[in-house]
Amino acid sequence: MKDYPISVRHLNHWFGRGEARKQAVFDLSIDIAPGSLTVMVGPSGSGKTTVLTLMGCLRQVEDGSVQLLGHELRGAAEPTLEALRRELGFIFQAHNLHESLTARQNVMMGLQVHGKGYEGLRVEAVEHMLDLVGLGHRLDYLPANLSGGQKQRVAIARALIAGPRVVFADEPTAALDKDSGHQVVTMLKALGRERGTTTVMVTHDSRILDMADRIVTLEEGRLVKDEGAVVSVSSRSTK
Template sequence: MGDHPISVRNLNHWFGRGEARKQAIFDLSLDIAPGSLTVMVGPSGSGKTTVLTLMGCLRQVEDGSVRLLGQELQGADEPMLEALRRQLGFIFQAHNLHESLTARQNVMMGLQVHGRGDERLRNEAIEHMLELVGLGHRLDYLPGNLSGGQKQRVAIARALISGPKIVFADEPTAALDKDSGHQVVAMLKALGRERGTTTVMVTHDSRILDMADRIITLEHGRLVRDEGAVATLTD
């Protein structure tokens, strides 16, 4: 499997029990190249978010193999999973901000799991990250005073502030206009070039597909198309 930050082999997944048990993912195998931006597309219900949560230690791997940053997830204990999660950044369509905290304080939450560090440097990093997502003028606003797109940008800043090795993003541009969406994806690509950050993104946003290094299409839980893999993978 080489040095890929994510390697998946013969992954299957089911939901439900007994007669209601339904297979959601069928025999999925793929490698994600370091520093790349991989986008998963497909109709609603095709399994995209399920694959994302399996890769991101948010759902238990029951059948097949997922290796994340060199660690096998099937059978991994909670301390190992927690240690892996601390190296990941998550961006969800539901931004999950703390409504009682300002933009600055919400982004601070993304740093707190990584230790305290120098407070002045932390504040500078937070302000810089919020400026990068276009919210330098909204540092001390509560979520209730931000638009949907602005809330999503705070969530993106929170996910990126700790310098994660991998970013998992589920519809990160859904609440953004075209220019803002492109800005966010350009930032993720820049992290790949400059820091080697690997991004896996689920999206229905066709406006950003031209920025992806690789586009994986799922239908009914199966990989049906894989565009760009040759350019980004080195076995």
């Protein structure tokens, strides 16, 4: 059987208890190919973010199976989940920057949290990553002095700085203009080609759909459409 960084089988999820209990995900099965950019779309309330958080160790898997980087998440011990989270990058619509830290310091935290990188190389790596997202001239700016789009780009740099094996992104381009959004997605695709980084993205941004390797559509917690071959980016033939 092929090794997938993410493999989901018969996943179900509920919110609430008793009479208020409501099912949010229904019998979802999907494999995510190495190095690919998979985009999940669907109307609000369709379960996209719930699935993303279940895949990303941010919500407990209670029914069905989610295997992430070769580890079963259902019933996994907290030390296992913590170790897996160190291999992941998270990008959310809310940038969640520390207001008292500069752009450089916020991104530095991405290395510190993951425990990766040598001290002597950290500053250079952080500055390079901020330059890649177009903020090389804003290294020492506090979030209060950055625009909404600039804050989001700092958050993206923070998520990518440690070289995660899998990136989970929830509406990462919502606060960005078209060119900046394309730049971010282009970077994620380049990470897939060059490092084998796998990205799963939730979006309502139709401007970036043509850049996806695969588009998965959810409605009312069910997978209703799956467009795109499930193949590793690194295994594709070049013409």
